[in-house]
Amino acid sequence: xxxxxxxxxxxxxxxxxxxxxxxxxxxxxxxxxxxxxxxxxxxxxxxxxxxxxxxxxxxxxxxxxxxxxxxxxxxxxxxxxxxxxxxxxxxxxxxxxxxxxxxxxxxxxxxxxxxxxxxxxxxxxxxxxxxxxxxxxxxxxxxxxxxxxxxxxxxxxxxxxxxxxxxxxxxxxxxxxxxxxxxxxxxxxxxxxxxxxxxxxxxxxxxxxxxxxxxxxxxxxxxxxxxxxxxxxxxxxxxxxxxxxxxxxxxxxxxxxxxxxxxxxxxxxxxxxxxxxxxxxxxxxxxxxxxxxxxxxxxxxx
Numbered sequence: 001x002x003x004x005x006x007x008x009x010x011x012x013x014x015x016x017x018x019x020x021x022x023x024x025x026x027x028x029x030x031x032x033x034x035x036x037x038x039x040x041x042x043x044x045x046x047x048x049x050x051x052x053x054x055x056x057x058x059x060x061x062x063x064x065x066x067x068x069x070x071x072x073x074x075x076x077x078x079x080x081x082x083x084x085x086x087x088x089x090x091x092x093x094x095x096x097x098x099x100x101x102x103x104x105x106x107x108x109x110x111x112x113x114x115x116x117x118x119x120x121x122x123x124x125x126x127x128x129x130x131x132x133x134x135x136x137x138x139x140x141x142x143x144x145x146x147x148x149x150x151x152x153x154x155x156x157x158x159x160x161x162x163x164x165x166x167x168x169x170x171x172x173x174x175x176x177x178x179x180x181x182x183x184x185x186x187x188x189x190x191x192x193x194x195x196x197x198x199x200x201x202x203x204x205x206x207x208x209x210x211x212x213x214x215x216x217x218x219x220x221x222x223x224x225x226x227x228x229x230x231x232x233x234x235x236x237x238x239x240x241x242x243x244x245x246x247x248x249x250x251x252x253x254x255x256x257x258x259x260x261x262x263x264x265x266x267x268x269x270x271x272x273x274x275x276x277x278x279x280x281x282x283x284x285x286x287x288x289x290x291x292x293x294x295x296x297x298x299x300x301x302x
Contacts, residue, residue: 009224011273015061016232016265020244021054022046022071023088024078025236029105029143033130033175035209036072040248043073046236048083050257052091054234057261059095067092069102069122071233072247076108079116086116093121101168103128107144109152114159122168126199127153130175132183132190139179157194171301173199176214188302201299207245207291215292224276225294232265240264242272242288244297250287 025043027036058065069075069089078085085102092100101124109117109127117125129149131137137146157170172191174184184200191198205212227243234240234256235249242251254264275283282289 018066018231020068020071020233022236024073035206044236066099086120089120114156125168132187198302202296204296226297
């Protein structure tokens with residue numbers, strides 16, 4: 001294992017390298033590979049006070065921490081709310097954070113939203129498409145419109161060029177599945193021609209909630225999970241959960257309304273990281289012990 005890979009699976013220390021913030025847990029699509037439609041916890045929007053408390057602490061400890069402006073929802077559903085997703089991004093940037101990014105399906109990325117994202121100072125935007133063919137897209141991104149989504153992305157790129165802005169850096173994402181795998185090369189080639197970075201990632205099972213035949217290894221071949229070792233996910237109510245696939249908050253390590261991120265990270269989450277570091281996977285809570293998504297916590301970029 002080379003040093004870069006080894007570092008990725010090591011405990012990152014007293015504070016997470018990545019924080020995922022559940023600004024909104026609603027979504028406008030019902031994607032085939034996603035378990036959002038089966039979500040049991042109440043959906044909501046993060047109160048401004050909780051959001052700013054998280055951002056303030058991150059900025060006081062390490063402004064280089066990567067902050068995802070979404071954990072398990074569609075952030076552009078907040079484009080007309082007060083405060084909006086753009087207000088949230090702008091606040092994070094005003095506090096000096098250097099790496100503020102978000103995931104979106106881009107179906108709601110109209111021209112005004114594109115302009116607001118640029119003005120807000122967002123560093124990166126990752127757009128889930130997962131197909132090159134419109135029919136395949138319709139089967140995967142259920143409820144979305146392929147042509148409209150592509151048009152939205154190209155309009156954002158054109159606006160950036162006109163404004164001579166290089167942020168947010170645009171990434172298009174393709175999750176590998178049996179349904180779309182034959183389109184992967186065409187997808188990469190099309191977006192490379194648009195001078196857009198392409199992110200190819202394996203399918204996740206959301207801790208066994210959906211079929212993921214690519215997850216072939218068992219615990220005897222297991223390595224520490226990147227998500228457990230380096231990232232912290234916080235729900236809209238302020239609960240810090242086990243990891244990036246703990247959609248339903250099966251394991252709550254603490255709530256940031258009564259604790260700091262650092263306290264939670266070095267409390268119950270530290271215990272889990274120690275089990276991972278020592279290879280004592282049988283001691284993990286069942287949700288984590290039986291999960292196979294540690295194999296999917298990676299991506300290839302083009």
